[in-house]
Structure formats: C-alpha cells, structure tokens
Amino acid sequence: MTREEYFRLVNAASGKPRLMLLLETICATGIRVSEVKYITLEAARQGRAEITLKGKVRTILLPGKLCRKLLKYARKQNILSGEIFLTRGGRRLNRKNIWAEMKALCPAAGVAASKVFPHNLRHLFAKCFYDACRDLVKLADVLGHSSVETTRIYLLSTGTQHVKLLERLGLVGETETAQRPSASVIEAEDSMREVAGNVAQNNCIHYADAHDACYGKSDRKTGWADRETRAAPAAFLG
Structure with missing residues (x-):
C-alpha cells in the first residue's frame, strides 16, 4: 500500500x-x-x-x-x-x-x-x-x-523493483548493433519480473504474518x- x-x-x-x-x-x-x-x-x-x-x-x-x-x-x-x-x-x-x-x-x-x-x-x-x-x-x-532481521523483511522491495534497479545501473554494455529483442526474449523478461515480484511479495506478507503468530521465538538477539x-x-x- x-x-x-x-x-x-x-x-x-x-x-x-x-x-x-x-x-x-x-x-x-x-x-x-x-x-x-x-x-x-x-x-x-x-x-x-x-x-x-x-x-x-x-x-x-x-x-x-x-x-x-x-x-x-x-x-x-x-x-x-x-x-x-x-x-x-x-x-x-x-x-x-x-x-x-x-x-x-x-x-x-x-x-x-x-x-x-x-x-x-x-x-x-x-x-x-x-x-x-x-x-x-x-x-x-x-x-x-526481537530481531532486526524481522524488521528488515518489512523494508523489502518487490522483485520487480529490484530488477528495474539492476537495469538502471547500466553495468551491461550495449551490443555494437542495437537490435529489437525477439518476442521470446521479451516474454521471458516479463515472466522473470512477474515471478520475482510475486515471490518477494508473498515472502514478505507470509513472513510478517508468521512472525506475529510466533513472536518472541527468534534466537537472534539485539541489544x-x-x-x-x-x-x-x-x-x-x-
């Protein structure tokens, strides 16, 4: 939200x-x-x-x-x-x-x-x-x-946001002749973003809900x- x-x-x-x-x-x-x-x-x-x-x-x-x-x-x-x-x-x-x-x-x-x-x-x-x-x-x-690791989950971005950030880094060089990617490549990239986004979102929501149900069981201590x-x-x- x-x-x-x-x-x-x-x-x-x-x-x-x-x-x-x-x-x-x-x-x-x-x-x-x-x-x-x-x-x-x-x-x-x-x-x-x-x-x-x-x-x-x-x-x-x-x-x-x-x-x-x-x-x-x-x-x-x-x-x-x-x-x-x-x-x-x-x-x-x-x-x-x-x-x-x-x-x-x-x-x-x-x-x-x-x-x-x-x-x-x-x-x-x-x-x-x-x-x-x-x-x-x-x-x-x-x-x-009781653990900072639990808090870290709340701040995770979605997989889609992460993929876009990696692309903006510009660390992969351009080919000598720019070519339009094939339909199969575009479809594969879209699928990757969708899967990454769903996995990250589901992990974030389920982890938070599980933590609320099991609060206090973590053995990782903070000070x-x-x-x-x-x-x-x-x-x-x-």
Whole structure:
C-alpha cells in the first residue's frame, strides 16, 4: 500500500469517525491490530501507550495531533476512561470487525482489496519511519521486534523493483548493433519480473504474518532496551 492509497482510504472513511481515526492511529504508530486495545483515554492524555506482549513492555509515543483527535473523539463518545476504540455496545473491536470495515472502504477509495488489511498499515509505517531516520534498530524497537532481521523483511522491495534497479545501473554494455529483442526474449523478461515480484511479495506478507503468530521465538538477539521510548512520525495524520 502506498501513502496515496492510504490517504484515499482515510478520505473514504470521513463519514465514519471511528474507522477514520483507527486507520490514522495504526498507521501513525505502527501498532499491531491486536494492540489497539492499549490506545486508551489515559494514553491519549499522557501522549504515550504502554504495550505489553509476552512479558515484554514497550512504550509507544503518540503524536500530539493524534492525541488531540483521540481526546476529541472520546469526548463525543462519552468515554470517561479506558479503551477508546469500542463497538456501539461498548465491547472491544476485534480483528474481524476492523478487517471488514477496512475492506468496505475499497470501492469508494479506489484501492485494490488485496492491499487493504491492518498489517499493511504497519508495513507502510515501517517504510516511512525508516525513510525518515534510516535507523533499523530504532524501527525494530518501535515495532516491538526481537530481531532486526524481522524488521528488515518489512523494508523489502518487490522483485520487480529490484530488477528495474539492476537495469538502471547500466553495468551491461550495449551490443555494437542495437537490435529489437525477439518476442521470446521479451516474454521471458516479463515472466522473470512477474515471478520475482510475486515471490518477494508473498515472502514478505507470509513472513510478517508468521512472525506475529510466533513472536518472541527468534534466537537472534539485539541489544536495545524494551522500555526505551521512541517517537512516531505524525506524517500520516490528516
């Protein structure tokens, strides 16, 4: 999912305040959909959320603009304490609820349904955060990864992008007589790009999903502190 597609989704949700704010919250902080429950009224007031997962605690800083939106929404919903994102009946939103509501935005936003799911917002956050600071260890800390190698997966480009980059390097000389490539060569090149793109995309998505299911099992250790606070960029807030 690109930034432009993300903003189209946010605009499409303008008539649904809870969903619009939920999209902005996930994408502006990089939290998992299972961690939405930690976005509480108290967290919005303090400007930080304490997230506990498998015995580990990490602190996520909330952008000021996001905090103001969360507090305004809570006032309108008469939320006096605790979780902000609740159903009309006062129950916690689950993954299925969030998934379905996001998918329903696709036609109006003009975004392919295959790109729209909560974890892709987390991937977009990771890419934009890394582009801003170029610090893989800091990003891993913010995302709650126990291994930098897991974080690296979030930043992989597709195979097609990689092939195009290699071609732009210009390290293969031209033939003396420029000739139009044969149809078989063109077909082979197109096939290579398509296969490379599909393999890279599938590996990225499946690895991320598997990691969320098996979080904490990696034996590759890193040296950052779990409770060290990291600032989240506010670039995703409309």
